[in-house]
Amino acid sequence: MATNNSSYLVLGGTGSIGYAFTQELLQHQEQVTLLVRNKQKAQKLFGQWPTLQLVEGDAQNGDLLKKLGAEATHIFHGVNYPYGKWQGNMERVTQHVIEAAAVNKATIFFPGNIYNFGLIEVITEDTPQKPGTKKGAIRVKLEQMLQQAAEHNRCRVITLRLPDFWGPNVMNEGIAPVFRAALEGKPMPWLYRNDIPHQLVYTPDAAHAFYELAKLPQQAAYTEYNYAGEVLPSIKLWQAQIAEGAGTAPKYKLYPGWVFRLMGLFSADMREISEMGYLWQNTLLLNDDKLRRTLPNLKHTPMKQAIAETLAWHREMGELER
Template sequence: MATNTFRFLVLGGTGSIGYAFTQELLRHQEQVTLLVRNKQKAQKLFADWPALQLIEGDAQGGELLKKLGAEATHIFHGINYPYEKWQNNMERVTQNIIEAAAINKATIFFPGNIYPFGLVDVITEKTPPKPTTKKGAIRAKLEQMLQQAAAQGKCRVINLRMPDFWGPNVMNEGIAPVFKGALTGKPMPWLYRNNIPHQLIYTPDAAHAYYELAKLQPQEPYTEYNYAGEVVPSIKEWQAQIAAAAGTEPKHKLFPGWLFKLMGLFSPVMREISEMGYLWQNTILLNDDKLRQTLPNLQRTPMKQAIMETLEWHRGVRELKLKS
């Protein structure tokens, strides 16, 4: 049942983590407002929920965001842009979110990632940021902005840092083709190396962690937690599990690093991916002892079940496309 005291404004609700968080909130009958650029797309994703309000607009529009923020107790910052559009856009929208949260001193939920730390083996909440890439520097700046706003009393911030997302409606080019390939018996792609351990998080699990954190009274204006998700022995082995669940033979396809460097000479998108190559060439792990102590009853969805749920979601999308 809903708490009746929360009012959530979700930004980026048609994206991977925003979608999962919105579904979690709706299951608990929470009042949710989604600011979306494409209302029709959102309606297809969420169907009819009495507790869901869809508003069409852009989070770059500061005045609209302030109007919605004035009604919210929590603002979920799920806004993301393609790599090549991060510069300026991510900072501007984060500043807008801070200003919107300041009206009602709302809590901002921020999905952190591992980019601010460069190449390190293990990341804890005490690991200092040392970005080695442009996008790492941008992410570090966003966190700095949020930390400063919280310290000034404008809002509270909960930064839940996570590894690579996967799950229903995770449609990025790193993850979606793996599940599409498994369903159709086509090659399942990956970048750089598929034979080393890799940390991933199932988005419904991350969404549940956010909701549990929302129910706690934060002690500090800015709180950071890592959520480690699950470490698969290798992407190749994980893909084989997915193919087996889909009833197909696993076919692996690996894109080597030199290809992105070469294509980066002509394509800004490929240049951006090449810069982040260390993420797929190495195993970088988040330590989530702090979150486990805070939420001792937090459970992960069993891998087999999570794979089946994700395949089912992609199967549904595929069937809709075939019918239309």
């Protein structure tokens, strides 16, 4: 059932984590307004729900965002841009989100990531943020903006820091090709190394964690949690499980680092990927003891079930696109 008198504005709802959070809200009969750039795409993704309102527009439209924010108790900031368009765009849209939340002193939900820390083995909420990349520095700035807004009593902010995520509608070029290739019996791609432990989170589990945090009594103005998801022994073993779920023989394709360095000489997008290469060459782990103390009954979808659900989503979407 819905939480009392809550109204959610979701930005980035047709993206990876925003999609999962919207589904979580709708299943609990929450009032949800989804700001989307393509209404037709959103209708195809979500179908009809009695508590869902779709508004077509751009999150960079500050006036529109403030108008929608006036009706919201919670704003989910899931806006993301391609790597090469982060600079400027991410800061501007985050400022618009803050202004929108300030209208009604809403709570902003922000999905954080591990870019803020550079190469460090274990990350807690107290780990100093020392990014070693341009995108890491941008992420630090976004979180500083949100924290300052909360500390100045303009809004509340809950940041849930996540590792790499996967699941239905996770369409980035690291994850979606793995599932598509498994269904087609083709080699499943990965970057740099597929033989070391890697941390991933299933997006419906992360969405559920966000929702459980929303139901808690008033907390501090700014709160940060890590969500560890699951540590895989290796991507190769995980891909073998995906192939098994798809009913195909496991095949693998590994893209080594030198490919991105070479292609980066000619392509800005490839340079952006090369800069983040350390994320695939090393094992970086989030510690989520704080979240587990706060939400001791947090659920975890069994891997076999999560894989089956994701494959089913890709099959269904593949049929719709034909």
